[in-house]
Amino acid sequence: MTEPTRCPAVLIAAPASGQGKTTVACALARLHTRQGRRVRVFKCGPDFLDPYWLALASGAPVHQLDLWMTGEDDCARRLEAAAQEADLIIVEGVMGLFDGQPSAADLAQRFGLPVLAVIDAGSMAGTFGALAWGLQHYRDGLRFAGVLANRVASDSHALMLQDSLREPDHWLGALMRSSVMTLPERHLGLVMSDELGDAMQRLDAAADALAATPLGQMSRDDLQAWAVPFKAPDLPGFPAGALEGRTVAVARDAAFCFIYAANLDCLRELGAQLVFFSPLADAALPECDALWLPGGYPELHLEALAANRAMKDSLAAHVRAGKPVWAECGGMMALFEELHTVDGQRHPMWGLLPGSVSMQKRLAALGPQQLGLDGGTLRGHTFHYSTCTTPLQPGTRTEAAPGRQLRGDGEALYVSGSVRASYFHAWFASSPEATARLFSAGPQP
Incomplete structure (x- = not known):
């Protein structure tokens, strides 16, 4: 039997929707892509719109992962295929980390993905640490990569947030509140990337901001702390030629x-x-x-x-x-x-x-x-x-x-x-x- 393929991977999650998961996932993908690494990104759940931004950031197609809709075997096959060609796999979660059936946490636990928590800290201080602690410890068996504060007001605010963590090593930095890197929304979700003339500029601004954080300064060697073994089962083929000639x-x-x-x-x-x-x-x-x-x-x-x-x-x-x-x-x-x-x-x-x-x-x-x-x-x-x-x-x-x-x-x-x-x-x-x-x-x- 062939050995599993190991590749650094991370699932970007949050305590709720609207915290900035997509912005952070895009920023991380864009940053490492600019540095010459091969990045493959997935979206947890049946989302159509986030993948447009994630594909633009990574320069590669983005597929959905859902333990029920796409199926566990399909998820395993796609992750293993990505691991064989990528330097980093990023999975953007859906809603809050534990929301939904199945949830992003279920996906992370099934495949051993480290969880990076993004928290909108714009209106909090010490509670930031409580949220980070809860996301890490609410369920046994989850790997935790750390926490990133989003929409932070100032450097002094960031210090308060950092000091609130029980485990200082989990601090991955802060992104300041900025309209320059905001991804616009409407009734069904994010505005599509190709509708905006400045889509890439927004992604580059987010990547530049992330580059100043501990998360953005992780090297190729640092990423190995997130290495995950991926191995897919043998799957039956599609009906041969069912639509051949059509x-x-x-x-x-x-x-x-x-x-x-x-x-x-x-x-x-x-x-x-x-x-x-x-x-x-x-x-x-x-x-x-x-x-x-x-x-x-x-x-x-x-x-x-x-x-x-x-x-x-x-x-x-x-x-x-x-x-x-x-x-x-x-x-x-x-x-x-x-x-x-x-x-x-x-x-x-x-x-x-x-x-x-x-x-x-x-x-x-x-x-x-x-x-x-x-x-x-x-x-x-x-x-x-x-x-x-x-x-x-x-x-x-x-x-x-x-x-x-x-x-x-x-x-x-x-x-x-x-x-x-x-x-x-x-x-x-x-x-x-x-x-x-x-x-x-x-x-x-």
Whole structure:
């Protein structure tokens, strides 16, 4: 048997969301990448937006790790593959360290990842030490790398925070409050990096600030204190050639951008050829046998979508030809007849499904779910700020992830001819067989 591959790795966590995990993860990745090291970054949980920033910072694709949605074996395989080529692996946690089922702490404990705690210390002093102590000792068996104070007011404030630690060696420094390196947010999370002209400048500013801390001054040798052995089990292969000879068109632009890199890999491993297009800018679909409309922000591009009538006609022709369409969340929203904004304005959409979508001021649904389809069960999640009204009856509904409960009904799967649409975001590799059926299924009678 081959020996495990050892590589320095760290999981960046926090006591809650909004503490600055992504900023610190990006800063650390950018700093070591600038120093010529090969950095591979992962995101814990089903997040679409943080990976855009993490990929920009590291210069490499970013994949999700989730012990339920992506699966323990998949996590192990991706971590081992990264360890074989990287000098440092960074995993950004999700929410608070112990939040969720499974949590970032569960992932850290399963793979022996040292935990670096980021704490927003802007409005505290001695309590900083209590939080750090609690994060380290709340659960037995967690490796603790140390703690970094974020949004600190001054050098004297940083000294108070440092003095509050029971274990001084765990102090990894302080990042001062600064708008220069802040990553902007909106209703679904961070603004995408490619929407900002100064994205790299923000990352460099964060990396420069981190370089002045003990964390930022760790050398290649220092990083070996975080070394972790990674070993993946042998995994079964994908269904050979299940989508061989088929071309799948994938919408990809500012309006349709919630795409797991692993989902693209899954389609390719099934044999599909992928072609990309922009519903905002292109006049027609590329030549294809099937279509994927992923989630995103159609609500931010209503005028452009409505004005592109040529694309609407091309999509309608695809559906009339009986070619498969898989539309999830934002992709499904665009298929309805109208979208109603929170201020009551009505905007025409593509009209390929009867009904309308209404934006809400508050989150409408959130959580890990699974969808049973012909060929298997897809794991994934739901996260949206809109609701839909349609005469279509659900073909089926999602179920809660094991150990979780749904508030109300699961997400509907709507089937209309060759169109299958849902608010549900799927992780294709959780059932390659179901995925293959999704992109090769014809109209339902």
